[in-house]
Amino acid sequence: MNARLLTEVQTPTGTAPQPLLPETAPPTPYPVDALPCVMREAVEAIVEHELVPAAIAGQCVIGAATHLAQTRVNAWHPKGKPGGAPCSLFALSLFGSGEGKSSARKLAFKTIDEAEKDARTRYRQACAEVEAMAAGMKGKAREEFLAAHTLPPDPQTQFSDATFEPLAGEFIRGKPAASWDTDEGGQMLGGSSLKADTVAATLGGLTKGFDDGRFERTRSKSNLEGSGVAYNRRLSIHLLAQPVTVAEVLSNPLMVGQGFLARFLLAAPDSLAGQRFTTIEALKRSSYADPRLQRYWARCQEVAASPEHIEMETGEVRPPVLQPEAEAIKVWVGFRNEIESHLGPLGKFAGLKPFANRGAEQALRLAAVLGCFEGIEQIDGDCMRRACELVRYSLSEWLRYTDAGAVDPDLQKAAHLMSWLRDPKRAAKWHEFHANDLGKSGPAAMRSAKVRNRVLAALVRHHHLLTNDGKQFRLNPLAEAADSAETQQSQGIEVAGNLRKVADTRQIITAERPAFVALPQTSAGLPQAETQQVRGLPHNPQHPQPQASADADEQWELAL
Numbered sequence: 016m017n018a019r020l021l022t023e024v025q026t027p028t029g030t031a032p033q034p035l036l037p038e039t040a041p042p043t044p045y046p047v048d049a050l051p052c053v054m055r056e057a058v059e060a061i062v063e064h065e066l067v068p069a070a071i072a073g074q075c076v077i078g079a080a081t082h083l084a085q086t087r088v089n090a091w092h093p094k095g096k097p098g099g100a101p102c103s104l105f106a107l108s109l110f111g112s113g114e115g116k117s118s119a120r121k122l123a124f125k126t127i128d129e130a131e132k133d134a135r136t137r138y139r140q141a142c143a144e145v146e147a148m149a150a151g152m153k154g155k156a157r158e159e160f161l162a163a164h165t166l167p168p169d170p171q172t173q174f175s176d177a178t179f180e181p182l183a184g185e186f187i188r189g190k191p192a193a194s195w196d197t198d199e200g201g202q203m204l205g206g207s208s209l210k211a212d213t214v215a216a217t218l219g220g221l222t223k224g225f226d227d228g229r230f231e232r233t234r235s236k237s238n239l240e241g242s243g244v245a246y247n248r249r250l251s252i253h254l255l256a257q258p259v260t261v262a263e264v265l266s267n268p269l270m271v272g273q274g275f276l277a278r279f280l281l282a283a284p285d286s287l288a289g290q291r292f293t294t295i296e297a298l299k300r301s302s303y304a305d306p307r308l309q310r311y312w313a314r315c316q317e318v319a320a321s322p323e324h325i326e327m328e329t330g331e332v333r334p335p336v337l338q339p340e341a342e343a344i345k346v347w348v349g350f351r352n353e354i355e356s357h358l359g360p361l362g363k364f365a366g367l368k369p370f371a372n373r374g375a376e377q378a379l380r381l382a383a384v385l386g387c388f389e390g391i392e393q394i395d396g397d398c399m400r401r402a403c404e405l406v407r408y409s410l411s412e413w414l415r416y417t418d419a420g421a422v423d424p425d426l427q428k429a430a431h432l433m434s435w436l437r438d439p440k441r442a443a444k445w446h447e448f449h450a451n452d453l454g455k456s457g458p459a460a461m462r463s464a465k466v467r468n469r470v471l472a473a474l475v476r477h478h479h480l481l482t483n484d485g486k487q488f489r490l491n492p493l494a495e496a497a498d499s500a501e502t503q504q505s506q507g508i509e510v511a512g513n514l515r516k517v518a519d520t521r522q523i524i525t526a527e528r529p530a531f532v533a534l535p536q537t538s539a540g541l542p543q544a545e546t547q548q549v550r551g552l553p554h555n556p557q558h559p560q561p562q563a564s565a566d567a568d569e570q571w572e573l574a575l
Contacts, residue, residue, distance in 0.1 A: 031493045032478040035430045042284045043411040045070040049404040051389045054080065057311035061122050064302035066291040067115035068284035070408075071255070074108040075123035076311075077280075077384065077405075078253035081106075082127055082172070082194045083315060084387035085249040086323040088337040090379045091394070093347075099336035100376075101228050102383035105252040107200065107276075109261070109283040113439065116255040117198045122302060124196070126315040127173070134170040141167050176202070179217045182250070186230040187242075189330040191323075192249035201260025203252075218275045224250045225278055228332065247331035258283070259431065277369040280377060280409040318388060337383045342396030347382075350403040351375040354410075363414060370413045378406045428460060429473045436490065447489040 047055055047069050054076050061072035081104045089099035110116050121128070145164050149157055168189060174182060175197040182193065197203055224230050231244045270276045302308060324334035339347065354374045357364040364371035382402035386394045435458055436445045450471060454462050461467045471488065474480040480488045 030478045030491075032491055035426045035433075035473070035477050035479070042068075042070070043408055043415065045073055045282070045284070046404045046408050047073065049401040049408075050076070051385055051401075053311050053314050054385075054388060056307035057123070060302065060305045060307040060311075061119050063297075064300070064305065065115045065118040065122065066287060066293070067119045068110070068287060070282040070284040071108055071110055071116060072119050072123070074106050074253070074280070074282045075120045075255075077104070077381075078106055078120075078194070078196065078251070079123045079127055079315065080318075080388045081251045081253070081384050082124075082196070083318045084384045085251055086192045086325060086332050087318070087321060087334050088383050088387045089334050090383040091336055091339050093375075093379070098333065100379070101225070101249055101332075102337075102380045102387070103225060103228075103249050103251040104377070104380055104384065105225060105279045107254045107256065107261075107279040107281050109256055109258040109281070111286050111288070112257050114286060114288065120198055120255060122308060125308075126312045126319065130319060131171070131173055138167055138170050175199075179220055180232075183220060183230045183232050183245075186224075186245040186248045186250075186330075187232060189245075190248070191325045191330045191332050194251045194253060196251075196253045198255040200254030200256025203254055204256065204261045204264040215269060215273070218269060218273045221250075221252075222274055222278065224248065245330070247333060249332050252279075254279075259434070271369055274369055274373070277373045278377075280381075280406070281412045282409070283412050283415075314388065317390075337386050337391075337394055339382070339394040339399060340396065343382070343394045343399035346396050346399040346403065347375065347378060350378055350399075350406075364410070367410070367414055371410060374406050374410055377409070378402045381405055425466075425469045425473050428466070429470050429477070429479070432458070432461060432470055433474065433479055445490075447487070450486055450488065 045068065047058055050058060050073065057076050058069055058072040061067065061075070062069050065072070081102070085101065085103045088102055090102045092100045108116070145161070145166055148164070149160050152160055169185075172190075172193050173196050174193055176199075177195060182195065185193065195203065220230060220232075228247045228249055229244070230248055230250075233242045264270055264276075323332075325332055351374075354364065354371050356362065358368055358371060359365065378399070379402075382394045382399050385402055386398050389398070391398065436442070450467065453471075454464060454467055457467075461470065471480065475482055475488075478493075479491055481491050482488045
């Protein structure tokens, strides 16, 4: 370690840390008013009780509504395709570890989770009864009995820990619909099925299933999973992830080039750490007794009790199309043209074409989901306008990532290292450390002495670490608040750089990006009510899994 380099910039104990990263564009305000009343009130309640950003709560509520809608309605197809198109959605929400993602998801999916648990309990009991009756039988008698008393199909519709192959097998064997729903999105996006040699086939299968509900697999005859084709299935994906765990995925050209990521609605709000204050009165208020959430849960149960349009013999999902009114079509055409107007060489979506090109389709799907939840017979202009507003939000978030400027890689690594050091799993151990310990037990990216020295020097210069000899370091107590914001910026900038590498972009320098300019028929839009300022308030996975440790660390190290 170069002691002279580090001691030249020794940090007085009282000196506040300086930002490691340049300022980036703030997150887009989440359009809470674009949600139907009951969903909007549920989001506001989740924000208050769980102290999460409205964007996280909103994505969870939309995820739950999509799970319910995908077997009950189809989206309108602008080319007149018979039967319309699936209303299934893919959603990705990026937010920090331990900041309320799982809690928000639990409230949004409460009735769905409970119904799933009850159905699976009855399924296990039915299977146990059949197995118990057949327990004393042998040979042909047992075979005949089991043939006459077939086991019921597994009613599972939510998968939190899955891979594409078994899920495709479920569809081929007859499962009509499912949601891949997890608050460990990094495990899904960084899992084995998306890293193996078959990643291209996996992505192709997921995008094909999203587009028209078709799942196909060809395997050897000896393979227990077998081969086959399933038509008109429904798959929604709802991912909540730590930004650092999906950074590597966003650097994969295949993810963008094949259109997989472009099918996701994105939310990436800032951390609320340091703002989530509570009171004794707030502790006395139960989220489960909140009338806003009770109304939302009651509506979820009403939708769940309505008929699903599933053909019993084939398992195909064939719901009616939720048709748009003339005004809704006019709004959608305006939105589609609005996006198209920004796809030219100087347009704000010039570097975001794969994502922007999906915006109009996502608006139609969202309109069907919102309409189903509201119980309307036709999609009116207001419903379509609200769906378009939610897609604008997603595109703005994707654009914010790709708009970030170039950042010194060492400072980016420094911001990541501070996040790693302050992780609750290791904060006590790494409050003070020796440079050699970092080289032996720290992230793999820090084990090179050359890289380690540069990063440590940067952290000392910016007063995030204190040192007297250039060998022994301790965290600056004043750095904690700054680190939280730095981590959010670092993750956003990393995603930006990765997307820049793989998106279909042109190197065009403009003095300033134009703001969203909506066409007349779509700009009237939504009132910017007080509820949209919920970012100022103390601002998912069927069965939430424990936080990953080694796996998450490996993904972080690879991302560096």
